[in-house]
Amino acid sequence: MELQLLNTLRDHNPIVFNIANFVTVQDVANGLNALGASPIMSAEVQEAETMVQIAGAVCINLGTLTTTQIDQMRVVGKLANQYHKPVVLDPVAVGAVPYRKEVALGLLSDFQVDVIRGNAGEIAALAGMDWQAKGIDAGSGQGDLVEIAQACAQQFQCCVILSGPTDVITDGQRVVKVANGTPLFQRHVGSGDLLSSIVAAFTAVSSTDVYQAAQVACLVLAGAGELVASQLTADRPATFAIDLIDRLSLVTVSEIQTIAKVD
Ligand SMILES: Nc1ncnc2c1ncn2[C@@H]1O[C@H](COP(=O)(O)OP(=O)(O)O)[C@@H](O)[C@H]1O
Numbered sequence: 191m192e193l194q195l196l197n198t199l200r201d202h203n204p205i206v207f208n209i210a211n212f213v214t215v216q217d218v219a220n221g222l223n224a225l226g227a228s229p230i231m232s233a234e235v236q237e238a239e240t241m242v243q244i245a246g247a248v249c250i251n252l253g254t255l256t257t258t259q260i261d262q263m264r265v266v267g268k269l270a271n272q273y274h275k276p277v278v279l280d281p282v283a284v285g286a287v288p289y290r291k292e293v294a295l296g297l298l299s300d301f302q303v304d305v306i307r308g309n310a311g312e313i314a315a316l317a318g319m320d321w322q323a324k325g326i327d328a329g330s331g332q333g334d335l336v337e338i339a340q341a342c343a344q345q346f347q348c349c350v351i352l353s354g355p356t357d358v359i360t361d362g363q364r365v366v367k368v369a370n371g372t373p374l375f376q377r378h379v380g381s382g383d384l385l386s387s388i389v390a391a392f393t394a395v396s397s398t399d400v401y402q403a404a405q406v407a408c409l410v411l412a413g414a415g416e417l418v419a420s421q422l423t424a425d426r427p428a429t430f431a432i433d434l435i436d437r438l439s440l441v442t443v444s445e446i447q448t449i450a451k452v453d
C-alpha cells in the first residue's frame with residue numbers, strides 16, 4: 191500500500207468540498223484539517239461550480255438531507271464529473287430508511303461516483319441484499335461482507351469501502367482488508383463521516399488511483415484510532431474523539447506501518 195500518500199497529502203493540503211450533515215460537520219472539518227487537508231463546507235447551490243473548481247475532491251454525505259440539499263447534491267455531482275474531480279458518497283442510513291435509499295439510487299444514476307463508503311447495513315442496502323440495519327449503525331445481518339462490497343462496487347462501477355471492525359475495500363474485483371481500529375470508533379458519532387471525507391482527501395492527491403487512496407485512508411484513520419485507544423485506560427468516547435484529532439495531526443507513516451494489519 192502506498193502509505194507515502196499521507197506525506198503527499200500533507201505537502202499538497204488539498205481542498206476537500208463537503209456537503210456535510212449538521213450533526214458531525216465540525217468533527218469532519220477539524221479531522222480533515224488536522225490530517226493536513228483543507229476542508230470547505232457549502233450548502234448553497236449558487237456557489238456549486240466555484241466550489242467544485244477550487245476543490246481537489248468532493249464528499250457528499252446524505253446524513254441530514256433535505257429536498258433543497260438533494261438538488262444541490264445532484265448539481266455538485268454532475269459538475270464534479272464535468273471537472274474530473276473525484277466524488278465520494280456517504281449513504282448514511284440508507285439501510286434503515288427507504289426514502290434515503292431511493293434518493294441515493296437516484297443520485298447514483300445521475301452522476302458517477304468514485305467511492306461509496308458506508309457500513310455493512312448501508313452497503314448491503316445499495317447492493318439490494320437483505321440486512322437488518324439500525325438507524326445510522328450497521329445493525330445485524332448475515333452474509334459475506336466481501337461479496338456484499340463487491341456486488342455494490344460492480345453495480346455502481348466504483349470503488350466501495352464497507353467499513354466496520356474490518357474495513358473491506360474493493361474495486362469490484364480486487365479486495366483489501368484493513369483490520370486496524372478500535373470499538374471506540376462506534377462510541378463516537380461521526381467516525382464514518384470523517385472516514386468518508388478523509389477518503390475524499392486522499393483521492394484529491396491520487397485521483398488516478400482511487401482504489402489506492404481508499405486503502406490508505408482506511409489504514410490511516412483506523413491506525414490513528416488504534417494508537418489513541420492504546421493510550422486510554424478506560425472507555426472514554428469523548429477523550430477518544432479529542433485525542434483522535436491530535437493523533438491525525440501527529441501520526442507518521444512509520445507509526446502506521448508498524449501496526450498495519452492489512453490483508
Ligand atoms: N468494532 C470496531 N473495531 C475497530 N474499528 C471500528 C469498529 N467499528 C468501526 N470501526 C472503524 O470506525 C470507522 C467508521 O466506520 P463505521 O463505524 O463502519 O462507520 P459509520 O459510523 O458510518 O457506521 C472506520 O474507520 C472503521 O474501521
Ligand SMILES: Cc1ncsc1CCOP(=O)(O)O
Nearest residue numbers: 211213253379380381382383
Ligand atoms: C446521528 C446522525 N443523524 C443523522 S446523520 C448522523 C451522523 C452519522 O454519523 P456516522 O455515520 O459517521 O456515525
Ligand SMILES: [Mg+2]
Nearest residue numbers: 282326382383
Ligand atoms: Mg455513517
